Amino acid sequence: NAGVTQTPKFQVLKTGQSMTLQCAQDMNHNSMYWYRQDPGMGLRLIYYSASEGTTDKGEVPNGYNVSRLNKREFSLRLESAAPSQTSVYFCASSGRTSGRGNEQFFGPGTRLTVL
């Protein structure tokens, strides 16, 4: 099992460019998540998908869109990148959204720089 995979690992964009970050999991998990990690701020939830066909906003959704393509894949799109979106982006998945102790499994991250 590969677990949670993300592509690309690194990306440099110019302000105003668009791009899509890809995430896939092979654990048959129902729920998937996108986080951003900024220095001194821990991880903040951008969007999540409780199950195939549903998506919901997290703590910092502005400037992003998501697509739950199927049960395995959950993509994050930046339509018009801004320097404030320079960050490390992590995808995660879990068996279900709620439930005590339900663990989230994380991908290796995508380091994005917007110039």
Next chain:
Amino acid sequence: GDSVTQMEGPVTLSEEAFLTINCTYTATGYPSLFWYVQYPGEGLQLLLKATKADDKGSNKGFEATYRKETTSFHLEKGSVQVSDSAVYFCALRNDYKLSFGAGTTVTVRA
């Protein structure tokens, strides 16, 4: 809303030293508590968890006890190794949402 506060780093230790990273939380209801570890260049891995008051999570020599009365979940290890150098995140889970602390960078010197 829910929040997690953990001690600021960086923390630098010698091998075999005792490590404590303090974590306190604010939450409604009965959250589950987690410690995640991030090694350089990698994603987060679950280190240990506790789902109810007085539970003790343990893994790889690390321990943390869910203390509802003090709203704390401090991480401890009795004898650290160089391989424990990483960033440690305390987190709580209420319903779907994981709330993270800012992270504590730990460096262990040989």
